[in-house]
Amino acid sequence: MVAAQFHKALSEQTRLRIMALILEHKEVCVCDLVAVLDMPQGTVSRHLSYLKKSGLVQSVTRGTWRFYQLNESLSQPLLAILKLTLDTLNNDCQVQRDLTSFKPSNC
Numbered sequence: 001m002v003a004a005q006f007h008k009a010l011s012e013q014t015r016l017r018i019m020a021l022i023l024e025h026k027e028v029c030v031c032d033l034v035a036v037l038d039m040p041q042g043t044v045s046r047h048l049s050y051l052k053k054s055g056l057v058q059s060v061t062r063g064t065w066r067f068y069q070l071n072e073s074l075s076q077p078l079l080a081i082l083k084l085t086l087d088t089l090n091n092d093c094q095v096q097r098d099l100t101s102f103k104p105s106n107c
Contacts, residue, residue, distance in 0.1 A: 006078055009054035010085055013094075014039070014047050018068075020086050020095050021102055022057060027069040029105065036102045056082070 009015055017037060021028050033044045048068055051057045058071045074082070089095040 003078075005054045006056070006081075009051055009056055010082070012047070014043075015051055016086070016089060017095055017098050018044075018047055018051065019056065019082065020089055021098060022068060022070055023083070023086055024099055025102065025104065027060075027067050028102075029065050029067050031065065032102065032105050035105075036098050 010019065014037065018028075018033060021033065021036065030041065030044060030048065033048075034041050037044060048057065048059070052059060052068075055071055056074065057068045059066050059068050061067075070079075
């Protein structure tokens with residue numbers, strides 16, 4: 001993974017919100033992200049696609065649902081930067097609302 005792609009992927013607020021939810025819950029379904037982010041499915045999917053192309057997340061399909069999780073092959077230095085970046089969002093009101101309102105739907 002190119003460092004510029006990594007940082008560019010994290011330069012957008014919605015993608016940071018998605019990554020915070022993925023790190024907190026280990027795996028998230030698109031339908032749950034749509035609900036908590038209060039965004040159209042197409043918008044959420046576009047951000048997830050960007051995160052996947054950048055190498056931050058990977059997806060798995062179960063039935064008609066797609067689930068996203070942290071890319072297992074993410075290098076330790078990039079994982080450390082990601083965690084540090086997301087730790088700085090502890091005071092972000094929107095991210096905190098996302099984390100507290102997230103309820104997995106058992107898709």
